[in-house]
Amino acid sequence: MNITVYDDLGGSEQCTVAEMSSLAPNHFPLKERVPGVEGQAFELKSWYHAWMNKRQVNTDREPVLMKVEAVDEFQATIPWNQLNQAVFLYEQDGKPLQKGFPIRLYVPDGSSECLNVKSVVTIWFEYDQTVNEASYGFKNRISIDELKMNK
Ligand SMILES: Nc1nc2c(c(=O)[nH]1)N[C@H]1C(S)=C(S)[C@@H](COP(=O)(O)O)O[C@H]1N2
Numbered sequence: 001m002n003i004t005v006y007d008d009l010g011g012s013e014q015c016t017v018a019e020m021s022s023l024a025p026n027h028f029p030l031k032e033r034v035p036g037v038e039g040q041a042f043e044l045k046s047w048y049h050a051w052m053n054k055r056q057v058n059t060d061r062e063p064v065l066m067k068v069e070a071v072d073e074f075q076a077t078i079p080w081n082q083l084n085q086a087v088f089l090y091e092q093d094g095k096p097l098q099k100g101f102p103i104r105l106y107v108p109d110g111s112s113e114c115l116n117v118k119s120v121v122t123i124w125f126e127y128d129q130t131v132n133e134a135s136y137g138f139k140n141r142i143s144i145d146e147l148k149m150n151k
């Protein structure tokens with residue numbers, strides 16, 4: 001299963017877990033940042049900079065937020081300043097994740113444990129929106145009929 005990453009400056013890329021984690025400069029056991037949780041993680045922000053550099057995109061501008069979406073359409077939107085300790089868990093016991101595959105976000109500095117999104121498959125880095133608070137939940141799944149009824 002691929003992970004699609006959008007940088008919101010017009011670029012996007014599909015990566016496998018192996019491609020993402022091999023680009024990441026900083027790997028460690030997750031329990032160093034999230035006590036009690038086993039597995040290997042890589043740091044989000046240093047991965048982000050490596051990814052932008054690899055694509056030769058100017059990294060002078062930091063994103064203002066990251067948004068992620070999971071296989072089950074659970075989403076989280078997180079201000080960049082809550083992501084300093086954020087990591088992606090990608091391996092447990094040397095194997096792909098059984099829970100949270102392909103990768104799971106952990107946000108130790110975040111406002112809620114609900115931001116630890118399992119099974120992330122889409123990532124967006126946004127530069128222009130303003131958000132002060134993190135949010136999470138299931139994507140709106142309003143049918144056309146409901147939209148008509150609410151008119
Ligand atoms: N993909 C996905 N990730 C998710 C959720 C979800 O429903 N789907 N729930 C979130 C919420 S509300 C919480 S509290 C934690 C629960 O993590 P756990 O399953 O490891 O206990 O996962 C978060 N990540």
Ligand SMILES: [Mo]
Nearest residue numbers: 112113114115
């Ligand atoms: Mo939660």
